[in-house]
Amino acid sequence: MNLSHPDQNMHGSGEGCLEDDKPDVMLPCFRRNMYDEPLSSYSNGSIISQLLRKTIHSKRALDESHFYLSSSTAADSGQEDQSSVSSKDSTVEASSPGAHVSTGASLEGELPMTDHLQAKRARVENIIRVMAGSPNSRQHGDSEKVDTDAKDTREAREAHRENKRKQRLPQHQEHSVGAPASRRPSDNCNTKDEECHKLKEQLHSMQRLLRQLQEKFLQVYNQEDPEHHDRGEADVAIEPDTLGENLASHYTSSDDDFERKHGRASAECKDRMKAAGYLAPQRESQNLQETLKQELSRAVNDCVERVFKKVSPAGLDLSPQQHMCSSPEISLGVDRKSQQATSTQEQPQDEEAAVKPRSLEYYESSEAQSPQDQTEALSLVVRKPAVVPLSSVAPAVKRPYPVHQTPFQFNYSTPLHDSQILEHLLKYGPHSNFGGLPCMPPSMDRTSPDPVDLPWDAIAMRSKVTSSHLGHQPRPSALGGVTVDNLCLPHVKIECGELQSMAERNPYMSLNVHIQEGLTPSHLKKAKLMFFYTRYPSSNVLKTFFPDVKFNRCITSQLIKWFSNFREFYYIQMEKFARQAIVDGVSDVKDITVSRDSELFRALNMHYNKANDFHQVPDRFLEVAEITLHEFYNAIAATKDSDPSWKKAIYKVICKLDSDVPEEFKTSS
DNA sequence: ATACAACCTG
DNA sequence: CAGGTTGTAT
Numbered sequence: 001m002n003l004s005h006p007d008q009n010m011h012g013s014g015e016g017c018l019e020d021d022k023p024d025v026m027l028p029c030f031r032r033n034m035y036d037e038p039l040s041s042y043s044n045g046s047i048i049s050q051l052l053r054k055t056i057h058s059k060r061a062l063d064e065s066h067f068y069l070s071s072s073t074a075a076d077s078g079q080e081d082q083s084s085v086s087s088k089d090s091t092v093e094a095s096s097p098g099a100h101v102s103t104g105a106s107l108e109g110e111l112p113m114t115d116h117l118q119a120k121r122a123r124v125e126n127i128i129r130v131m132a133g134s135p136n137s138r139q140h141g142d143s144e145k146v147d148t149d150a151k152d153t154r155e156a157r158e159a160h161r162e163n164k165r166k167q168r169l170p171q172h173q174e175h176s177v178g179a180p181a182s183r184r185p186s187d188n189c190n191t192k193d194e195e196c197h198k199l200k201e202q203l204h205s206m207q208r209l210l211r212q213l214q215e216k217f218l219q220v221y222n223q224e225d226p227e228h229h230d231r232g233e234a235d236v237a238i239e240p241d242t243l244g245e246n247l248a249s250h251y252t253s254s255d256d257d258f259e260r261k262h263g264r265a266s267a268e269c270k271d272r273m274k275a276a277g278y279l280a281p282q283r284e285s286q287n288l289q290e291t292l293k294q295e296l297s298r299a300v301n302d303c304v305e306r307v308f309k310k311v312s313p314a315g316l317d318l319s320p321q322q323h324m325c326s327s328p329e330i331s332l333g334v335d336r337k338s339q340q341a342t343s344t345q346e347q348p349q350d351e352e353a354a355v356k357p358r359s360l361e362y363y364e365s366s367e368a369q370s371p372q373d374q375t376e377a378l379s380l381v382v383r384k385p386a387v388v389p390l391s392s393v394a395p396a397v398k399r400p401y402p403v404h405q406t407p408f409q410f411n412y413s414t415p416l417h418d419s420q421i422l423e424h425l426l427k428y429g430p431h432s433n434f435g436g437l438p439c440m441p442p443s444m445d446r447t448s449p450d451p452v453d454l455p456w457d458a459i460a461m462r463s464k465v466t467s468s469h470l471g472h473q474p475r476p477s478a479l480g481g482v483t484v485d486n487l488c489l490p491h492v493k494i495e496c497g498e499l500q501s502m503a504e505r506n507p508y509m510s511l512n513v514h515i516q517e518g519l520t521p522s523h524l525k526k527a528k529l530m531f532f533y534t535r536y537p538s539s540n541v542l543k544t545f546f547p548d549v550k551f552n553r554c555i556t557s558q559l560i561k562w563f564s565n566f567r568e569f570y571y572i573q574m575e576k577f578a579r580q581a582i583v584d585g586v587s588d589v590k591d592i593t594v595s596r597d598s599e600l601f602r603a604l605n606m607h608y609n610k611a612n613d614f615h616q617v618p619d620r621f622l623e624v625a626e627i628t629l630h631e632f633y634n635a636i637a638a639t640k641d642s643d644p645s646w647k648k649a650i651y652k653v654i655c656k657l658d659s660d661v662p663e664e665f666k667t668s669s
Numbered sequence: 670a671t672a673c674a675a676c677c678t679g
Numbered sequence: 680c681a682g683g684t685t686g687t688a689t
Contacts, residue, residue, distance in 0.1 A: 524680090536674095557672085558681090564674065565680055571675095651675085 517550060519558055527559065528608040530665055531566045532621040534658040545665050566608065571647065573603055574625070578632035589633055594626040601625065624657045 523546060530537065530545060542559045543551055549559075577600045581592050594601055596617070604625065605617060631650040640646040 553672095560673070561681075568675075569680095645675095647675085 519546075519549060519555060523549065523559075524562065525611075525614075526665065527562050528566065529614065530661050531563065531570075531608050532617050533661045535563070535567055535570065535624075536655045536658055537563055537661075541661065545661055547666060569607055570604065570628075571650075573600060573607075574628045574632045575636075575647075578629055578636055581629075581633055582636055586633070589630045592626070592629055592633055594622050594629060596622065600629065618659070620659050624654065627657065628654050 526546070534541060537545075539556050539560065542556065546559065549555055578592075586592060601617075601622065605612065609617065628650065631653055635641060635646055635650060640649075
């Protein structure tokens with residue numbers, strides 16, 4: 001829900017289990033920043049993207065002359081730095097003592113690494129805290145008070161939040177009345193623990209992934225001749241002995257812009273390859289490149305697999321939007337080589353996997369599928385243009401809409417949780433350092449409960465724009481009104497491309513459950529069938545029973561509106577038949593029944609279940625219909641219908657008659 | 670201010 | 680069924 005919550009939950013338990021399997025190969029500085037930090041922020045997205053974000057933000061805080069960021073940001077962060085030392089102990093097991101915070105001045109290497117990192121960590125923690133907290137409560141003018149107030153206000157804030165949570169939760173679930181009412185609280189605890197556990201697992205997976213990545217990098221770099229020329233940039237002269245250090249400096253150093261660092265690493269890599277190419281046959285450098293790609297791919301695959309196995313056999317959902325977002329923008333920056341590498345072989349399989357995520361069997365053998373059964377949903381798949389560049393992309397990007405038959409294989413109530421993180425990693429990890437992130441002022445940075453909501457919307461918007469109005473833009477560079485051209489270094493793009501091709505190589509990543517941008521006719525059909533069970537579904541119910549729908553405000557409203565319309569029809573029918581009964585001279589309510597033969601039922605069934613073969617309408621629905629009809633009859637017979645709001649009493653009764661929607665509705669329509 | 674439900678209309 | 684309006688609760 002919010003950032004502070006997982007903090008309390010995770011920190012104690014999470015830290016313990018992190019401790020014991022911290023990889024030894026992990027470089028200290030790297031590890032520290034990666035894993036010692038409070039986990040609160042990680043609940044909001046992938047670890048990697050969070051890290052990148054943090055790096056960027058910490059860098060921002062230091063770099064006062066950074067482009068449009070106003071002085072207030074810098075001042076704020078400076079203030080926070082002071083409070084950090086004293087307030088740290090409340091939230092963090094102060095493993096970093098009161099570190100001297102030297103704003104901006106410290107060049108890498110001047111400070112001892114540990115001190116520097118500690119100072120940096122303090123800053124980062126503060127920034128995270130600020131981001132997590134309400135911005136408004138942060139506006140103390142008096143900097144001296146901050147020291148003492150910070151703690152109090154934070155605690156108060158968290159307490160407040162906690163209360164809100166506790167108050168809201170039962171109310172929220174009160175909505176789905178009926179049978180499950182009694183088991184909800186325990187569910188709550190369980191899900192809490194479950195979530196905690198899941199997060200831990202994710203973290204472990206990420207640790208392993210990062211370790212593997214680091215190992216691979218080290219491997220590759222150690223093979224190489226350490227000597228290489230610099231690129232003319234001054235900072236390139238700083239030659240890391242190992243890639244680990246290099247990586248570490250990526251995530252820790254603040255005196256250099258992240259993008260530049262990122263770029264530098266890639267540039268170094270490239271340069272090394274170039275140098276190697278002079279010395280060795282050209283093929284060797286290409287081999288090296290391929291090896292690097294494959295190793296990276298394998299590492300990621302391993303991680304994904306692990307996480308994937310821990311989640312249900314359910315699908316990892318990589319939405320069509322993912323393809324959309326990754327293709328037009330990212331693939332533009334993709335190195336041609338990597339494009340060709342992937343577009344030749346993997347494409348058909350990938351297409352098919354994206355289009356036809358079938359059922360469980362599909363997850364086990366994706367390559368066994370025959371490529372011929374394509375549907376019109378092919379438009380979902382973004383073909384990476386081999387020769388024809390962009391014009392051919394635009395139509396493909398268009399809308400993922402006409403995807404019928406969207407089978408989902410979710411077995412649990414929170415099917416998206418884990419996969420969302422991966423999704424986020426794959427989608428916005430690259431994407432965020434690609435362009436979106438640096439453009440966002442800190443205040444814009446998401447603390448929203450839904451980790452993917454905002455960027456998804458942004459991407460959805462972009463793809464719409466791309467498809468409809470502009471046709472395509474060579475570079476959809478404007479996000480948040482800030483151009484990112486100078487931030488999107490080619491090296492960064494290459495990495496994105498690599499990650500994308502990794503995603504393409506990985507069968508799991510290609511599998512998805514079609515997170516829909518919008519609601520499809522099959523969704524409507526499903527909603528109608530669900531109406532037989534629930535007339536007043538809560539938004540939670542809707543979310544759990546439409547796992548393939550990417551929920552945002554609009555979608556939720558639409559779904560709610562659907563059910564509103566269903567109710568409208570339902571009540572209209574009820575009133576109509578009740579009046580008819582009165583006209584017909586029915587004198588006793590008990591003479592009014594609703595059976596499957598009833599005209600009323602036929603009307604309802606025709607409306608909600610036109611293709612009758614779909615579904616056996618539950619008996620409970622007949623009961624509810626009968627009750628409703630009785631209510632209407634009684635009210636009308638008692639001439640209560642003169643009261644303009646006479647129906648409200650009936651609604652109140654009926655809304656309590658909802659029953660649970662069967663699990664099958666989660667999995668398939 | 671926001672979200673939702675009902676209502677009305679087309 | 681969607682769009683718009685209104686009333687209500689948070």
